[in-house]
Amino acid sequence: MLAELGVYARGNLRSREGFFFTLVFPIILILLFGAIFSGGSSGPTTVYVQNLDTGPTSSAFMGALNSTTALRLVSVTAGQNFTQYLSSHSSTDGIVIPQGFSSAFIANQKVNVTVYGNPTSTSSAIVSGITREIVNAFNLRGASGAHSVGVSAHTAVSSSYKYIDFLVPGLVGFSALTSPMFALVNISSTYRRDKIFKLLSLTPLTKTEWLMSKIIWYIGTTAISFILMSIVGIYAFGAHITFNWGIGMFLIIGPFFFVSLGMLVGTISNSPESAAVVGNLVTFPMMFLSGTFFPVAAMPMYLQGIAHVLPLFYMIDGLTNVMIYGNFGPAYFDVGLLLVISAVTFALAVRFFRWRED
């Protein structure tokens, strides 16, 4: 039995794949989830503030908001339509200080600070909580100690967002990532081993055509998974999805990128085993850190920094913008960025992937 144990242990350690899954992968997972849920160093919540008042009290109020490290204030000029502004920035968190705030406070008249938020979101709860604390402090400092300042809460947009609304684009991105990546990494290395590429190279089929056929297939499967997830999201969980052509951009560019990336990873690896390891190293961080299961905004700052260099983040961010907010501005940026890196990856994959040998 000990001999059996020994040979098995040795086998696992010698196989890089076995090594990765037995030892390295669990460590990566525990690091990831530990970091996400420890939440201790979660970054400041971005909040949009429109100060319509010009008096000293509103400035002091702004100063108080600014002094908390939990909030990052973004000033919105007085002329802007505040709710539209929030929506165009894909945010639900905002504070409006009304005109005449200072004079009302001094005169000890009732006045309300308006807090916009999404009742289901943790960031909105933070904004609302901090605002209420500051309001209380101001009330205590006021002339009479009476509660002259109040808080009126508003939901940022007509409908409030739920976790499912963010999960649907996240999972569409997830499936656009995983199926082509795993399949192409595997195909590109096993086809080489089994000489199927040689067989294909003997036909008039070109490498570009071969890769394009895979891209088309995965655009199809991603579209199907989008449809299925939308149906389940809407009918089972009441997700709010805006259907528009912008979604199509991402359903095309996502698989295009990940097929190319999978091919590139498989091509530069020596054996199917090492390809699988490299493929997992590329895939798993993206799978968890790009906003697939958890909103990126809920992650600690340094993980958010990592998310912003992961291509899947831009697909999910873009999909969320068009599917949930109908917000095309930031989505165009996401698509543009993905187009550029996809073109580069595709070119590299075709360049390095060889039918024949020197």
Next chain:
Amino acid sequence: MPAIEVEGLKKNYGDLHAVDGISFSVEKGEVFSLLGPNGAGKTTTIEVLEGLRQKGEGTTTVLDMDPWSKGYDLHKRIGVIPQGFKFLDYPTPREALVYYGALFGKKVDPDELLRRVILEDAANIWFQHLSGGQRQKLGMALSLVNDPEVVFLDEPTTGLDPQARRAVWEVIRKLKTEGRTVMLTTHYLEEAEELADRVAIMNHGKIVAMGTTEEIESKYGSGQRMIVKSKGSLLKYLKENTKLEVEGDGGSVTIILRDKADAFVALGAIQESGADWGDLTIRRDSLEDVFLKLVGEEGRSGREGE
């Protein structure tokens, strides 16, 4: 104009001289076999000719084209089965043929091709469930979808049972009757003897003998030998009492027949020896004997995948 011409072909992998300056040509309609142990350089040679591998030095032409630079045009006119042919797991042979034909822009009749390679019975079985012989036959059928003028078969029967091997041979013979040029690598002597018009024996990247099997046998073989089964004293008697060249290994005695008269001398001496003997045969060196002589016993267990 020969179908294949090779002149001074060399190919190195680092310090290893996989192919070390070989020359040969194959006429149209001929079945030519590269015979050699594993690691002799057969696959490298055939892959250079198929345009799947870049040559080192020398010139190679197939159907008057350089295989590497004109691969795209050449591939429309040749058929290839790589060594250890494998295919996608799920298509059936019928589907595979339609698919592979479509890649050439040809509408093939899968049933006709399956009939030619005697694979009709397995037309609808997934590739992953085919036997080794059936897979190899499918490989043959695939190599024929573009009606090729030259067919390259790299160890087409390695790992097959004798029955499956003979079925593949049958298909190769048909290719010849159809007038196609066939280049075949093998490490089975029997296969080369059965199928090839001419054979080149390769070892350590060089061609050590080339010609028809008869030519090779008579050139490199040791002529006729008389072999007698006998225990004990016969060998000693012959050595002491005749001028015959004799060898023995305990169970049998081999007498080299330098001319016809030696046969009568040998028979007389055997009779006179009084030794117990039986199973007298006269034979000449077979291709196998020549092969072992040229390549050496160590060649038979060379490493895989040259």
